[in-house]
Amino acid sequence: MLDWLAQLGRHGLGFFERLGRGHLLLLALLRGLPGLLLRPRLVVQQIYAIGVLSLLIIVVSGTFVGMVLGLQLYNTLVDFGAEASLGPVVALTLVRELGPVVTALLFAGRAGSALTAEIGLMKATEQLSGMEMMAVDPVKRVLAPRFLGGIIAMPLLAAIFSLVGVYGGYFVGVGLLGVDEGSYWSQMQSMVDFDDDVMNGVIKSLVFGVVVTWIAVFEGNDAVPTSEGVSRATTRTVVHSSLAVLGLDFVLTALMFGVD
Amino acid sequence: MQTRILEIWVGVFVAAGLAALFMLAMQVSNLTVVGDDRGYTIKARFENISGLKVRSPVTVAGVRVGRVTAIDFDTQTFQAVVSMRIGAGYDQLPVDTSASVLTSGLVGEKYVGLEPGGDMDVLKDGGEIKLTQSTLVLEQMIGKFLFNKAESGKE
Known part of the structure; x- marks a missing residue:
């Protein structure tokens, strides 16, 4: 009984300790951002690793998500004779929700796990402590460029995802199922608002980008420096950032599109 | 490299x-379509606007010229006061323009249709459209139709 209580306390303390360390790291990362202006090449390398290499999965899944949306919504809307509204429904679904959320989930799986594994391995092979020995701050040199790279890459990836998805829905709806091309685009343009829909989607994806890269960088930096510890940290990155994205998405949606 | x-x-x-x-x-x-910062605002009073929302389109001859920016309720006359922001490029609307709440398609969204009159003076910022026609409420229409049917059946 006493053992059990002690373990509970240890877990609780461990949780708060990690929570505190995570936020202290966030502060350190933010402090490291201005220094990156002097070394933009570091950030460019990270945008390549995080953003460019994620392009393929984003474009392919965006196309298929858009095509499935077109097919499913067409079958529902045609019962009401409202298949002309396919355009706005596909576009709003993608721009407001699926674009930012699915991109963030893929981003966590594709880029977040890679970040954690890379940083965790750097720690396990004592490259990070080596840097500290040479008076190079690993937060500024290693973690901050990855953090900024993720924040820049995520909204761009989400915008590409949404656009590709709209064209996927267009391909299925207009190309295969015979929805009128004019009503697909014109209804979409009259229903989708730039400030309220597109910009809110961009804000969402920016927030998700910050959260996912933050979690990935923190888990890598906080990993137990063994091969098992790195693999656990990688798993935790994917699980925690997916949960954070889905939970935050509800909060953000409620704030943005909730009660008028 | x-x-x-x-x-x-x-x-x-x-x-x-x-x-x-x-x-x-x-x-x-x-x-x-509309840069919200430029343009001018006009008002119109309707008996019934059911279904019209803020951000609904405002059209002339089917061309979108602006959008609804606010819907208020006049407690004196019990009418709906609809404020519309019209794009700066469309500043030639005569003062005797009439406004009606229309539906695109049978179940589509509601919008305000403007019908320009023949007056030489044009609507200014803050101007009000005097001639308005309310939205058609489907229940009232069906009610009228049934009433007419019953009337004609009597003869």
């Missing part, structure tokens, strides 16, 4: 992302 290719790829990626955002603005949303 390796870094150069990498930098080119990053440039392509950022350009593609920004282009996607631009396309979302132009092709998917209605950013091109």
